[in-house]
Structures are given as C-alpha cells and as structure tokens.
Amino acid sequence: MAEKARSSKALMVLAVVAGLAVAAAVVYDFWRALTVNPENPWAEFTLSKIFFGYRNLMFAVGAVVWVLGTAIFVLELAGRTVTRRGLERNRMGVAEWSVIDVALAALSAAVYGGLLAATAPIVFVPGFTWLRPANALAPLFGMFFGIPGCLGAAIGNLIADIVGGFFGVGSFGGFIGNFLIAYLPYKFVRDHSFSSASSIGEFYVWGVLAQAFVSATYICWWLDVAEALVGLPLFVVWGIIAPIIFSNNIVVNAVLSPVLGRVLFPLIKGRGLYWKDRIKAAQV
Amino acid sequence: MGPSSVVVKDLYARYAVSESWVLKGVNLAVGRGSMLVLMGPSGCGKSTLLYAIAGLLPWVVPGEVKGEIVVEGVDVARSGYRGLAGVVGIVYQNPEMQVVTRSVYEELAMAPENLGLPKEEVMRRVEWVVEALDLERYLNRDPQSLSGGEKQLIAIASVLTMRPRVLLLDEPTSMLDHKGARLVLETVEQLKREHGLTIIAAEHRVEWAVEVADRVAVMSDGAIVMEGSPEEVFSRVEDVERYGVRPPGAAEVAYELRRRGFEVRVPVRLREAFEVFGL
Amino acid sequence: MEALSLGGLYVERKTPFHELDPRAKIAWALLVLAASVATQFDGLKALPVFASTLAALSLSGLGAGLALLLIVNASAFLAAVTLVWAGAYSSQGVLLLALGPLRLTDVGLKVAFGKFxxxxxxxxxxxxxxxxxxxxxxxxxxxxxxxxxKVALTFTLALNLLPSTVKAVREVTEAQVARGLALDRGSVVQRLRNYVPIIVPMIAKLLSDVWDLSMVLASRYAGYARRTYVFEPRWSARDTVFTVLSLLLYGGVAAWGLAPWW
Known part of the structure; x- marks a missing residue:
C-alpha cells in the first residue's frame, strides 16, 4: 500500500517536472530560434518544425481530436458524459441548468473575455508578445464550475474574438478548443484542490500538457480544413499558430494556473460554488 | 392591521455553506398593504429572511428551510420562487448586477417577457410603470450610463412590471450615495402611498423607517427580538441599542435628557421632536 | 486600446444598418464571406467586397476608420500571411520585384491581396x-x-456584462499598479505571476456577483416559460431589398472571381 502511494507520488512529481520542463524548454527554444534566425524564427523553432514537419500526422491526429472533441462538447451540453460504464448523466446538461449555472457561465465568460480583451499580452521573448495570462483561467473554470465553467471559457474566448475584431470562421475552432481546455482537467483531474501531490500532478498531465496539445491540434485542424474559408497558409497554421497556442497554453498554465488554483479553490468552495458540492447539494 | 399578506411561522433557515441556522424560529405577520421595516446589525438574518419569503432559499441559493411561509395564500415551501410570479417582487442591494440589458425598456420588459406574457400585455405593463414612476426620461438611455440610484429605481420598476402584491427590498440604498438613496426611498414611499403594496424592507436608515413604516421589526442573531409600531420599538432606546440598532436622533436626544433627570416623552419622528422640545 | 479592444461590441446608433433585421445582416455577412472565398486568388476582384464592408462600417455609424484600426492591430500577422502567400506563388506570372529571397510576381501579389x-x-x-x-x-x-x-441567454448576458467587467479589470489593474505592481518587469515567470493580484480580485468579484445575478435572474423569472420578444424583428421590404441587392452584388463578384476566363 505504502509502496503504491510512494510510486504514485513519484509519478505526480514527474508530471510536474515534465510540465515545467516543457514550458522552460519552449521559452528557451524560441529564444534560441530568435537568436539563430531573427528574420524568421519559425524556421528554427523546434515546435514549428514538429507541427509543420509532421503536418500529415498532425492532421490525422487533429481529425481524431476534432471528432472526439466536438462529440464530447455536444454530449456534455446535452447532459451526457462518457464513463467506463458507457454514457451516463452528467447532471450538468444545459436543459438542467438552474439560474446559478446560467449566471456562472455568463460571468465566467464575461471575466475571461474581459481579461483577454483588457490585459495586454506579455512579452515572451522581445518582439513576440503572445502570452495571455487570462488563459490560465480556462482550466480553472472547468475544474471549479464544471460544464457551465467550460462553456463560459468557450463563450469568453468567442466574445474576446468579437470585441477584438477577430471573429470569423476560425472562431468556431477557438470556441470548442477553449471548451476542451477547460474540459480536460474538469473531467480527468480527480482532486481539484491543488493541495495534494496527485491534484497538482494530474493537473500538469491534463490541464497543462494534454490540453495544450489538444487545443492546438483541434484549432489548427479546423483552420487547415477550412483553409479555403479562412485564408491562412498551411505553414502559418501549423508552423506558427499551432506552436503559439501550444507554447502559450503550456507556459501560462504551468506557471500561473496552479498558483491561482491554490488560492481560489477554498474561496470557491467556501461560497458554495464548487460543482461537486452543488451536485451533491442538489441530490440531497 | 388588515388580513395578513405575509405569514411566517417558526422559520429556521440556513445556507448550504453555513454551519448553524441563520434564522432561528422567526415568526412574523405583515398586513396587506402595510409596510414593515426590518432592522438589525449586518449578519443578523434580514436578507436571509427576505430570500426565504421570496422562495429563493433554498430554491436558488442552496440551503435548508424549516417552518411555514405563506405569501398571499401561496405556500412558499411548496412552490418556491416559481410559484410567486406576480405575487412577490424583490429588489437587491447591488444596483450593478440588477441591470443586465442594454436599454431601459428591455430591462423593464425582461420579467414579463420571461413570464411569456403576450407582447401587448408586456408593453402595457412597461407603459404603466413608466407613467407610474415617471421614467420617460430614462427610456432611451443605456442603463450602464445611469447612476447607482437611477439603476436601483429601474430595478424597482423592473420588478413592478410583474405586478407583485408584495415588494421585498433588501437594503436597496446600502450601496448608494445620499442623492441616489433619496430617489429610491421616495419611490418606495410613493409605492406605499399610491399603489397599496405590501412592503417588507430591510433598511438601516432609521429616520426614514420611522416616517414611513407601519411596523418595525428588530432582528438579532437570526430572530426577531422586537416588533411593533415605530413608536413602540424606538421608545425603548436602551433595548434597541443593545441589539445594535441606532435609534432615531430625536429619540436619542430625549433619552439622554431623561437619563439626566428631565421628564420628557421620547419622540421617534422629527415633527414629534419639535413638539416635545417646543421648537 | 479601449476602442480597439471593444471594436465589435454593440454601439447604440440610429442608422440604416442598425434598423435592418438581424437575419438580413447575418445573411449579408455570410455573403461577404462567400464572395471573399470566391475571389481569394485575385485581390483586385475582392476589392468591391472590401469596399462594401467599409461602407457597412460607415453606414452602421462605426466609421471606416475601425477597419484601419483592426488592420493595424493585426498588421504583423497579416504581413506574415500575405508574404507567405506571395512566396507560394512566386514561380507563377511576371516577376515584379526581387528582394533577397522574396520574389514578388503579379500572380503572387493578386493571391496575397485576395487572401488578405x-x-x-x-x-x-x-x-x-x-x-x-x-x-x-x-x-x-x-x-x-x-x-x-439558456445558452443564448448566457451569451447575451456575457456580452452585456462585458463593458462593466472590462472597466473592473482596468480599475483593479490601476489600483495594483498604484500599489507598486510592475507588470512589465522581471522574467517571463515573474511577469506571469504579476497577474495574480489582478486575477484573484476579479474572481472574488465574480463569486459574489454569481449569487446576485442568480437571484436577479430567478426573480425576473428567466427560463420560466417560452420567452416573449417585444422587439421581435419584423422582416420588412427594406430587408428584402437589402438582401436582394447583396445577393446581386456578391453573387456578381463571386461569379467574377470564379470565372476563369474573366
């Protein structure tokens, strides 16, 4: 028993180390790419090489992610969730939403969209400013507020596109992509408190590494497929946008989300808004 | 007091996140068309009592309620807030969160629209409330550009479009400046005077309360500890102060004089103070 | 910053464009997309569509200047995209300009503008x-x-709450900066962590607003019955004329864009 706990803890520590290492490697590698080729760092950036160099593989993976992600989005909003036992009620489908769920989703969207719109992106490396601290909230909204929080993140991103003047066909990918950023840690991290090794370790697996890859491939697959409607060349889609999404989501969520999560979880629980508590209360 | 509009019997209530009962055996009866002002220090249970009467606790805010609440013949424990459509309207403290649309007209129409009333009826109700509260000048304004007091006025008007018979006011002036508070309080007085609504208001402005309230109830630690006409309640200055409520200025002065040996009646209203002190 | 960051938010005006039925405007936006798709390999043919969007911005009272603002805002990204497209077609057509590795041909230029x-x-x-x-x-x-x-209500509420949320973000940021918070100093990690004192108060505000908003929605009977819309848009002759004209214009442009001989 103790042996199992020790190995589980070691795995969690490994996940945190891996998440932070990938985040650090991304920052370092882009800095290196910029030093080697200041005119076109994307040609040197390892992530660009991977996403664009293996575009066919990424496209195939993206197709699977897209189909699964979209199906999950529809199912969860319809009140069903996939479990080991098959499809089960998630008790958070839109039809079951109370006014609290509507308020939670609307306010999550307004805060996420408002922070995205009102805070300037910060400098990643000089000349490149795509790190958006507000992105750290998406996985937390999912973990703390459940499906209303996931939809809040999706709508918030859409609203940021609208008010920023970026709304277009590509926004559809960003809409469900942001839903998935919130959804993965909501669904797969078992302890949302950020106060145990397993909570933080699982967050680094699902809320940092997995969500960054899933959101990048989901959004970029859509941009690739809709190329004739969106107008972005494949190099820009896989060589620039995919690495940007991936590195932003890795770095921001590895650095900021656990700090915010640790501070916010007790507040949210104390106000009776943690989704597991709300479902339990509703059942009682 | 006429027939009761609101009856509360042995009410216990608590939130899902609270460890103990917030309301502990509250009993209350409010006559139809009369006005009751709830007073007491913050955290004494005034808002909780209003939420329970409005059917929001536990139907919106998770928690537990024991006891009996009947509003205009509706058993709130059984119906929740949904059964009180057209019976109860409630106005909250925060004016910012009560104005959620981009035009005053939309704001006023929102509740009857949500009730699914026919379009003509919704418009009739909006026109009625605009005329009743003289809101014509606000109709073309973006609610976000209104002051706190004006927003609160629009919130009251939005509630009135449901034609409630009972109006609950949860400290509607606590987040307003003096001018905004006056606008809201004058509107409440007008509603009482001209429309005969039953009003229960949690409000800390004691001078206003003694002027307009038919009854005053003082709450402390989740229970009603004093109840009666403003004269009955505030003439007991020591008791009122013990429960954390500031008595009206006139009563405070008279009480101080009595303590110093002067035989004076304790007035609660300003005009009575003029009489008592021979001003 | 404010005008730019809230460029797509509803602006109260009395203009012909505001008066149109939303369905007519949605159809128009989709026609703009279709015509732009059809003309994506020839920027010249896409020009009338661009001109029509500028006209729409003017007609909606926003001013065509917003277009310039949005283009300037995304200039680095747009420059990268158009250069890549121009480069992709550098082996076709007549060479106009050769600048190091950049070879600009007439075909490449048309495609670059078309994609832009x-x-x-x-x-x-x-x-x-x-x-x-x-x-x-x-x-x-x-x-x-x-x-x-409920999703439509959530989306609308979020849009309506956005201006006050943005205002709150700015107030919190100003207050924290006044207390010595430096958002532009330190390493990447430090700069990200500097946002904690801005995000935490915003979430604390959200947590108290949730209950307020829930109770307001409940006491306004949101979701009680099938909602009535007092201002239900009515499709009028003006909408028909606008849609027919849009169809003719964008249909014509699309045909022009797709016709290989033209």
Missing part, C-alpha cells in the same frame, strides 16, 4: 454585424437558429 481580403472582409462584416445588432436581437437570432434558450 479573405481574412479581413469577414472580420469587418462580423464587426459591423455585432456592433449594429442589439444583444437582445442576437439572443433572438440565436434562438431562431436553434441554440438552447
């Missing part, structure tokens, strides 16, 4: 659509398009 307009035209059309359509009407349109009423 394919990106920008729908963006401008949707900006005009959102800025001239009341959130109330967006909610109605979303319901008509089959969105669940």
């Amino acid at each position: 307009f394919l990106i920008m035209n729908p963006v401008l059309a949707f900006a005009a659509l959102f800025a001239s359509t009341r959130p109330y009407h967006l909610m109605w349109a979303l319901e008509k398009l089959g969105a669940p009423p």
